[in-house]
Amino acid sequence: MVARAPNLHLRFPVLTDRSVATVDKRQQLLDAAVRVFAREGYHTSRVGDIAEEAGVAHGLLYHYFTSKQEVLETIFRENWRQLLERFHEVEASPEQSAEQLRGVAKILLRTWRNDPDLVRVMVREVARSPKLQGQVEEIREAFATIQRIVERGQERGELRRELEPRLVSWIFYGALEELLTGWVLGELPDGDEEVSRAERTIVDVVCGGLAAAGPPA
Numbered sequence: 001m002v003a004r005a006p007n008l009h010l011r012f013p014v015l016t017d018r019s020v021a022t023v024d025k026r027q028q029l030l031d032a033a034v035r036v037f038a039r040e041g042y043h044t045s046r047v048g049d050i051a052e053e054a055g056v057a058h059g060l061l062y063h064y065f066t067s068k069q070e071v072l073e074t075i076f077r078e079n080w081r082q083l084l085e086r087f088h089e090v091e092a093s094p095e096q097s098a099e100q101l102r103g104v105a106k107i108l109l110r111t112w113r114n115d116p117d118l119v120r121v122m123v124r125e126v127a128r129s130p131k132l133q134g135q136v137e138e139i140r141e142a143f144a145t146i147q148r149i150v151e152r153g154q155e156r157g158e159l160r161r162e163l164e165p166r167l168v169s170w171i172f173y174g175a176l177e178e179l180l181t182g183w184v185l186g187e188l189p190d191g192d193e194e195v196s197r198a199e200r201t202i203v204d205v206v207c208g209g210l211a212a213a214g215p216p217a
Contacts, residue, residue, distance in 0.1 A: 026064045029054050030078070033071045038117035042072060042125040076126045079118060080138055083107065087145045097153025098207040101172065104146060105199050108176050112183050113195055123177075123184045143169045150210070159210045172206050 032054035036045045047068050051058040065071045090103035112119045146169035153159035179198050182188035188198075 025056070025060070029056070029061055029064060030071065030075055034075060034115075034117050034121055037072070037075075037125055038120040042068075042121070072121075072125060075118075075121060077138065079122070080142075083111075084138070084141055084145070087142060091145050091149055097149050097156070097158045098203065098211070100149045100153075101146070101207060102199065102203045104149070104172075105176060105203055109179060109195055109199055112180060112190060113192065116183075119180055120184050123181055127177075143173055146172055153210070159207075163210065168206075168210065172202075175202050175206065 029050060033050045036049045036053050040049065045068070047061055048058045050068075050071065051061050054061075061071075065074065086107050087104055090100050090107070093100060093103070095103070143166075147165045150159060150163075150165040150168045154161045154163075154165065179188065179202065183190040188194070
């Protein structure tokens, strides 16, 4: 008896043109929402504004999202997940702790140059949202990643062992967030050179205070 080949179509779903179009349309709406929220503010914008910005019928948004609030939460959740993945890649690298902290700073600060509208929304709308409590665990992971980098640096003798890693993580991330806020508010210059200088300054200041005296033990 000849064995029958397995039916691969039953085991591996095929991404159809319709499913691709669905993903594209959903992303199109999210991208439009970022632009609208950045330009007009979350509270003063309407669902219709997002649909109009995306160039689709107003009712289509409700096919993907139940409300404007869900759109904002999705923007945060999906972009924050990508940010955390990049943080984890830095954490897993063989670099010394100071270089890993520099990598985290570059990822966060260069987001402003790459997508200023997204940063405006994350700083002005998400960070000040009364419903942020639902995202606490995801936010906490950013601090936890920085804390682990500091702890390993202390274990290797690269960073001062007497400092509290959790407190250091909050100070480091807080400084990065304040720089982003300064750019969003237009209080700090934000050209390419200024962003690069901000990266160097924050790492030099923080890591200068963290550095262990003498060579690693």
